[in-house]
Amino acid sequence: MSPAADQSGTTPGTTASTMPDTPGLRDRLRARWFVWRVDASLDGRMPRRRRREIRRELRANLAASAQDHGMRGAIERLGHPTTLARGYVEGTDQRVRWRTGVLAALGTFTVLYLLTLFFLVAFSLGATEVAGSEVSFSYAYEVAPGWGPLVGAGEQTSFEVLLLSPFHLILIALAWVLGARIWRWRPAAR
Amino acid sequence: MTTAHDVQMLKGALRLALLRLLAERESYGYELVLRLHDLGLVDVAEGSVYPAITRLERDGLASSRLVPSSSGPARKYYHLTEAGTVALRDATAAWHHLVDALAPLLAREIPAEPAPPGTTPTDDTPPAHEAVPS
Numbered sequence: 412m413s414p415a416a417d418q419s420g421t422t423p424g425t426t427a428s429t430m431p432d433t434p435g436l437r438d439r440l441r442a443r444w445f446v447w448r449v450d451a452s453l454d455g456r457m458p459r460r461r462r463r464e465i466r467r468e469l470r471a472n473l474a475a476s477a478q479d480h481g482m483r484g485a486i487e488r489l490g491h492p493t494t495l496a497r498g499y500v501e502g503t504d505q506r507v508r509w510r511t512g513v514l515a516a517l518g519t520f521t522v523l524y525l526l527t528l529f530f531l532v533a534f535s536l537g538a539t540e541v542a543g544s545e546v547s548f549s550y551a552y553e554v555a556p557g558w559g560p561l562v563g564a565g566e567q568t569s570f571e572v573l574l575l576s577p578f579h580l581i582l583i584a585l586a587w588v589l590g591a592r593i594w595r596w597r598p599a600a601r
Numbered sequence: 602m603t604t605a606h607d608v609q610m611l612k613g614a615l616r617l618a619l620l621r622l623l624a625e626r627e628s629y630g631y632e633l634v635l636r637l638h639d640l641g642l643v644d645v646a647e648g649s650v651y652p653a654i655t656r657l658e659r660d661g662l663a664s665s666r667l668v669p670s671s672s673g674p675a676r677k678y679y680h681l682t683e684a685g686t687v688a689l690r691d692a693t694a695a696w697h698h699l700v701d702a703l704a705p706l707l708a709r710e711i712p713a714e715p716a717p718p719g720t721t722p723t724d725d726t727p728p729a730h731e732a733v734p735s
Contacts, residue, residue, distance in 0.1 A: 474673025475631040490648035498652030
């Protein structure tokens with residue numbers, strides 16, 4: 412028997428299944444969504460070329476398994492995408508996770524931005540004065556002594572939001588460092 | 602009957618089983634799952650098999666080639682490399698060694714109560730497995 416012959420006696424590239432060869436749109440979307448979730452968990456944990464190979468191989472195996480179990484069953488048999496991804500990187504997860512770092516930094520920035528808005532609205536609502544046709548605000552907010560004001564203080568008709576204070580920049584940088592596992596970076600490593 | 606506990610044992614033996622299956626015939630991922638199931642290892646999850654094959658390739662024990670498929674994307678067929686063949690021989694020898702070492706122990710009758718410290722359990726049961734000279 413040819414080493415390339417598959418179990419059913421057919422040669423590679425053929426199939427003996429009686430199920431439809433081409434999955435429907437819904438099944439294709441299910442498969443793509445699952446593979447995308449696995450791939451997202453692999454980001455920064457292995458080279459892009461390897462990730463592309465894994466995506467392609469997963470899609471092929473899902474298509475084969477779906478002929479026996481249906482696409483939903485084929486996906487269920489693979490377990491959780493994160494667990495599957497963990498298996499692929501077992502023993503090699505020592506790469507910098509650039510995308511995770513960027514997401515962590517963006518997440519931190521978003522939280523800080525929302526906090527700023529919250530305090531801005533709170534302070535402005537609590538100190539609104541009508542002076543002629545203008546509205547004055549009296550507000551003051553400091554993160555910590557010496558860290559610079561988040562919002563200026565005093566009575567003004569306009570205000571300036573100092574969102575990227577040194578304190579914020581340090582927090583965002585910290586989130587990036589921790590998220591990306593930047594200590595794994597080696598200049599000569601590929 | 603295969604239990605959840607057996608799955609933990611099978612996980613350790615999966616690499617050996619995959620090496621052996623690939624030594625017999627070139628296969629792609631899902632086909633290897635089916636071949637494992639045909640052996641009775643029905644609890645081996647696909648989510649364990651695919652990464653294990655990938656690790657074999659990463660370690661240089663298996664090589665692969667893409668073969669077009671009429672039912673979807675091209676399938677990745679794996680075969681053993683020379684290093685894989687050596688690894689299979691080594692792993693097979695290690696497996697037999699482990700089985701030979703454990704067989705006499707497991708062949709003993711399980712006592713109703715553990716022996717007190719300082720005593721040696723009697724071993725009057727002959728080994729269940731005799732090593733086969735290669």
